[in-house]
Amino acid sequence: MSLLAIENLSVEVEGKKVLNGFNLTIEKGEVHVLMGPNGSGKSSLIMTILGYPGYKVCAGAITFDGRELNSMSINERVKLGISIAFQTPPEIRGVKLRDIIRISGGKSLWNPQIEPEEEFATPLLKKVGLEPTQFRDRDIGVGFSGGERKRSELAQIFASNPKIMILDEPDSGVDIDSLKTIGIDLGEYIKGHDCACLIVTHYRHILPYLNPTLAHVMCGGKIVKSGSPMEIFTKIEEKGYCEYLELCPPGIKEEIEKGLVINNTEF
Amino acid sequence: MNWKEELNKKAVGVQDKSALLGPDVDMKQFKGQALTKQAFQLPSDVADRAKTVGINPDEESRSGTFFQLDHSVILACRKKEIEGVEVMGTPQVVEQYDWLKDYYWKAVAVDTDKYTAEAETHQHPGGYFIRTKPGVRLTLPVQACLFIGTQGLLQAVHNIIIAEENSELHIITGCTTHPQVKNGMHIGISEFYIKKGATVTFTMIHGWAEDVEVRPRTGVIIEEGGTFISNYICFKPVKSLQMYPTSYLVGENSRVRYHTLIYGMGNSLLDVGSRAVLSARGARAEMTSRIIGKNSARIIARGHLVGEFPETKAHLDCRGLLLSSTAQIHSVPELEAKTQGCDLSHEAAVGKIEEAQLCYLMSRGLNEDEATALIVRGFLDPEVPGLPQHLKQEVRKTIELTSEKVM
Structure with missing residues (x-):
């Protein structure tokens, strides 16, 4: 039994098809890289796995750890062991970073009467390189830099002890030092916990830390090519996504050409 | 005619004068006979209820x-x-201090409307007088509880608070009704006098019942270098509540800060504002309000900044969150500059909870209700700038207690 099995998934958002017969299987402990031009459906896939409202499954199924997810709410799904680092998490005023980390770990909000010194979020913040005294009482995302935002997402992922982590561009908008810390942290965690990983990225820099199993190229709402991560990256860096467009489902290529600008300089 | 009789006469003259704002209340309907005094002993049900509005019946950590x-x-x-x-x-x-005539109805006009008139002419006048002597700085708060224990009662109180020069005073006021009281009226006149260099923080927690009418009338006079911090919390239903406390910053470098947290629910009508009149150089005012509207509550959140002198500065910040499609929030910010050199500004935002925030919290394992509650709690941030640490904790505890059943 695969850890994550997505079969023939088709999804619509406001009547527009965003996933089109998508297939993917990830086994325990495997690291998969997902690439593709903007608008190819990468984020839609993540939102659909999580069960976000507005992502209407028209066909196909998602199974995780033997359970079919389609009719479950977001929180029921993540409790099965799915954890996500969002590309741009929202700001939530008044909700403290330490508390969201605790919630991710299934703990209650921090209560100084029971726990004079916060003991759960503090070491996790330290681990991801956010100084606990400065960050634990901060409102989620408010005034965070790009790198701080990514690290705070990682702290939440580590808190939840997942079977699979889904990382949506954990390396975008971060400087080279942060990238290294994030890469090392993730790599160690994946290895140490035999955790599976699906990572969406436009860059190769983070990959050496994660030792990926397979890379996939998405176009027009489905995977059009899978193979060795380094080979695929090298090819895309040379030639862009143009040749993958030919592999899109019928009619999709024309739509993409009409509606989307695919620019090689973006990745 | 002595000064008291003159005021009384003025009040009688406006007994039918409706207020400018809020629905008109027919006060004749309140015929409840008051409980008689049981000297120095609080019944346990009264004490328990008082705890939910920040009152410590055992007087622990109070001045x-x-x-x-x-x-x-x-x-x-x-x-x-x-x-x-x-x-x-x-x-x-x-009766005791003749000099009280210099304070009595000096920050609020006795002929404002029929409610001020009622407070002056009420058969059983009440209310508290709190005064700190010059230079006295109290760290522990004084607590005051105004409690309606009888169905259909009209309670009218007149409070006078004087902080003499360079003194410091913290007050926690809890106003509530007995759990069995559904109907009644509370009129509360509060006059604050903040003398030179004095500081007063005033935390007021309202916990009324569904059919109670509430008409507070508040005036604050702040002298040179004085500071007034008002922290108002209302998390319980009420029939209608209308108030528009006004601070007059008459001394140089005087300061006022209003922090308002309202959770309107049921069929409550809340018309709540804060006003600051800046009439001396260097005067500053800051107002923040956080308003939640649930069920069919209607909330009007007003703010009025009046700049009457150069080199004054004031800011108004109002945010509203609607939790149902039948609740309404109406934000009315007003800026009035009467001379050059007043720096007045406001920001207001009213809306529902963002789906992105809700989904984000759900993706961390909370169900929809838990996620909503967490956002609401965060929105109603009890952090009041300027409130001492131990009072902040106290207020936070009270909010927890008050909001237990609501959120």
């Missing part, structure tokens, strides 16, 4: 206590070991 049940003053005293503060019933002070 003094005032407790009025219906029309009777049960308790009005300072702690023995605390010097330099007076806690008394206002009617007693009217």
Whole structure:
């Protein structure tokens, strides 16, 4: 039994098809890289796995750890062991970073009467390189830099002890030092916990830390090519996504050409 | 005619004068007969209820206590070991201190409307008088509870708070009704006098019942270098509540800060504002309000900044969150600059909870109700800038207690 099995998934958002017969299987402990031009459906896939409202499954199924997810709410799904680092998490005023980390770990909000010194979020913040005294009482995302935002997402992922982590561009908008810390942290965690990983990225820099199993190229709402991560990256860096467009489902290529600008300089 | 009789005559003259804002209340409907005084002893059900509006019946960590049940003053005293503060019933002070005429109805006009008139002419006047002597800085708050224990009662109180020069005073006022009281009316006149260099923080927690009408009338006069911090919390339903406390910043470098947290629910109508009149150089005002509208509640959140002197600065910040499709929030910010050199600004935002925030919290394992509650709690941030640390904790605890059943 695969850890994550997505079969023939088709999804619509406001009547527009965003996933089109998508297939993917990830086994325990495997690291998969997902690439593709903007608008190819990468984020839609993540939102659909999580069960976000507005992502209407028209066909196909998602199974995780033997359970079919389609009719479950977001929180029921993540409790099965799915954890996500969002590309741009929202700001939530008044909700403290330490508390969201605790919630991710299934703990209650921090209560100084029971726990004079916060003991759960503090070491996790330290681990991801956010100084606990400065960050634990901060409102989620408010005034965070790009790198701080990514690290705070990682702290939440580590808190939840997942079977699979889904990382949506954990390396975008971060400087080279942060990238290294994030890469090392993730790599160690994946290895140490035999955790599976699906990572969406436009860059190769983070990959050496994660030792990926397979890379996939998405176009027009489905995977059009899978193979060795380094080979695929090298090819895309040379030639862009143009040749993958030919592999899109019928009619999709024309739509993409009409509606989307695919620019090689973006990745 | 002495000064008291003159005021009384003025009041009688406006007994039918409707207020500018809020639905008109027919006060004749309130015929409840007050409970008689049970000297110095609080029934346990009254004490328990008072706890939900921040009152410590055992008087722990308080400088003094005032407790009025219906029309009777049960308790009005300072702690023995605390010097330099007076806690008394206002009617007693009217008899005792002739100089009170310089304060009585000087920050609020007796002929404002029929409610101020009722407070002056009420058969059983009540309310508290709290005064800190010059230079006395109290760290522990004085607590005051105004409690309606009888169905259909009209309670009218007149509070006078004087912080003499360079003194510091913290007050926690809890206003509530007995759990069995559904209907009644509370009129509360509060006049604050913040003398040169003095600081007063005033935390008021309202916990009324569904059919109670509430009409507070508040005026604050702040002298040179004085600071007034108001922290208003209302998390319980009420029939209608209308108030528009006004601070007059008459001294140079005087400061006022209003922090308002309202959770409107049921069929409540809340018309709540804060006003600051800046009439001296260097005066500053800051107002923040956080309003939640649930069920069919209607909330009007007003703010009025009046700049009457150069080199003054004031800012108004109002945010509203609607939790149902039948609740309404109406934000009315007003800026009025009467001379050059007033720096007045406002920001207001009203909307529903963002789906992205809700989904984000759900993706961390909370269900929809838990996620909503967490956002609401965060939105109603009890952090009041300027409130001492131990009071902040106290307020936070009270909010937890008050909001237990709501959120």
